[in-house]
Amino acid sequence: GPGHGHWSYADKDEWQLAFPDCGGQMQSPINIDTNSTIFSRELQPVVLAGYNLDPSEPLSLMNNGHTVVLRLPGSLTIASGYPQEYRAMQLHLHWGSPEGPGSEHTVDGRRYDGEIHMVYYNPSYDSVKVAMRQPGGLAVLAAFLQVGPEDNVHYQPLLEQLREVQEEGKETTVAGLNIEGLLPANRGRYYRYSGSLTTPPCYQTVNWTVFNQTVLLSKDQISLLETTLQGDDDKDLQNNFRLTQSLHGRKVLASFQ
Numbered sequence: 493g494p495g496h497g498h499w500s501y502a503d504k505d506e507w508q509l510a511f512p513d514c515g516g517q518m519q520s521p522i523n524i525d526t527n528s529t530i531f532s533r534e535l536q537p538v539v540l541a542g543y544n545l546d547p548s549e550p551l552s553l554m555n556n557g558h559t560v561v562l563r564l565p566g567s568l569t570i571a572s573g574y575p576q577e578y579r580a581m582q583l584h585l586h587w588g589s590p591e592g593p594g595s596e597h598t599v600d601g602r603r604y605d606g607e608i609h610m611v612y613y614n615p616s617y618d619s620v621k622v623a624m625r626q627p628g629g630l631a632v633l634a635a636f637l638q639v640g641p642e643d644n645v646h647y648q649p650l651l652e653q654l655r656e657v658q659e660e661g662k663e664t665t666v667a668g669l670n671i672e673g674l675l676p677a678n679r680g681r682y683y684r685y686s687g688s689l690t691t692p693p694c695y696q697t698v699n700w701t702v703f704n705q706t707v708l709l710s711k712d713q714i715s716l717l718e719t720t721l722q723g724d725d726d727k728d729l730q731n732n733f734r735l736t737q738s739l740h741g742r743k744v745l746a747s748f749q
């Protein structure tokens with residue numbers, strides 16, 4: 493992965509030794525205290541463009557030892573909801589275990605079962621490598637995954653491939669799917685704040701959107717996510733979430749009252 497040292501969720505207190513930004517004052521994830529958010533009428537609904545990918549276009553799905561990553565084409569963009577256009581890079585998931593939930597952000601101290609992150613970069617920079625080091629260079633759309641009454645058909649193409657990438661480093665392909673279907677239906681209600689990657693190198697360059705509406709998956713889909721993948725040395729890949737970080741005075745905006 494990026495950066496030098498090898499890291500794990502077990503040694504998250506040492507991350508800042510090898511990756512100094514991880515000890516910064518604009519770190520993610522955070523707890524969203526809904527009583528302290530500030531309503532901003534400037535925050536327009538998030539609109540995606542190019543999200544209906546061509547089913548004949550296979551996408552790479554990989555277990556990188558820390559999460560499962562679906563590479564996304566740069567033709568998928570955020571058309572509105574941010575001051576400038578962003579282009580898709582990848583999406584990945586965070587989850588817990590059968591013993592407990594595993595979202596990264598929390599809302600009023602509540603941790604959700606899981607969380608999807610769609611990672612975008614600002615194409616006005618020469619490359620992703622440059623963009624990810626610039627403030628506002630990255631945008632991540634985050635949504636909470638929650639157990640609901642039935643299977644979420646949009647997640648099925650991803651989840652049924654998990655067994656093909658059970659071991660760290662394994663890769664497979666997924667047919668082009670409707671990326672928009674992976675996000676909540678209501679993209680007008682979200683929180684916005686400036687933060688960081690939640691993994692080393694923890695660059696403080698992420699313009700975060702955390703949707704208010706959750707995404708519902710069945711209990712079976714959530715437990716498939718929690719019990720299929722293996723990380724380092726064949727240990728179960730579970731609880732791949734970073735603890736919430738101090739705001740250090742940062743304000744969290746809300747697109748709704």
Ligand SMILES: NS(=O)(=O)c1c(F)c(F)c(SCCc2ccc(C(=O)O)cc2)c(F)c1NC1CCCCCCC1
Nearest residue numbers: 493494556558559581584609611624632688689690691
């Ligand atoms: N929540 S998050 O967005 O910070 C995030 C995580 F929490 C993540 F845990 C991850 S996966 C861990 C980082 C990593 C490891 C290996 C490789 C590789 O072999 O290619 C790539 C990345 C992960 F990939 C990401 N997102 C990546 C961060 C690393 C590189 C920057 C650009 C892509 C976004």
Ligand SMILES: [Zn+2]
Nearest residue numbers: 584586609690
């Ligand atoms: Zn993430």
